[in-house]
Amino acid sequence: MNDNDAPIEGDTSLLLVDDDKPFLQRLARAMEQRGFAVETADSIAAGLASVDERPPAYAVIDMRLGDGNGLDVVARLREKRPDSRVIMLTGYGNIATAVTAVKLGAVDYLAKPADADEVYAALTSNPDAKAPPPENPMSADRVRWEHIQRVYELCERNVSETARRLNMHRRTLQRILAKRAPR
Template structure:
């Protein structure tokens, strides 16, 4: 578990960061502290319930792919704890399926990495959808369709890689290799 900010203004908004990349987590923490937030941070979903007994976050930033767990489970837990909490999901593995599930589970926004503090703060402030978002004219690639199908199946199986591989009709190691690769557009 990462450190919590021991000294904080009692009127400062409380932010929880759940991120398993130590350097990215530290950078986010420092950036939000400079903006006046009281920041709590941890690197795994299992540490969240303990933090919630000590603090009541107003905001949360959750990495989608945590070591040993899904960030979606964390979103579900945080939303159940406080439905008013503004939760933003960050991911380097964006897909339509996981974006839809994150919003259904209580996230207010879903951002692809790299995202910075400005992007995240803007996402906290967005409470309504934007019907003016432009539609893309670019056709979806086979790689993107495959990626989305894999993530949809992963979400359906509770992020059980073995079961997802079985449902997709591929070897577990093949699926693990595909998940380890960075997405190519």
């Protein structure tokens, strides 16, 4: 890590924001075992309150929670503590949200289910290091799904407008959006 990207020396404060409580508890225990001082939040409101009270050196934030979007927590954390290292987690990974997360200051973006080793590696990686090529690159089905998700986000999650722009029947698009991402 270079001095500009490194959090304050010796500060191991870590905020975990996720509304999946069993996952949140498992990840919190695993990160404590790796030496982090962990604080958890199960909503956007609790995450924002935690950032306002004690901005952490590290954060792992879920993209979509019941009360809003994790990007709001990223933006607030960047205001309060620009040197923090933020990792975004999501079960709905797509390129458009990954780009937005990185523009707001996230250093990495992991798809759920991410394990503690992946999260730890992302939090502690050298920001100047080049990422290795993927072992299993995206399938053609996954690339198609990513493109549909990107257009859907650009259309502000309007199904009818997205279907029109993709030249696709609205019901077909709804079926695709209701399914999980292909591998």
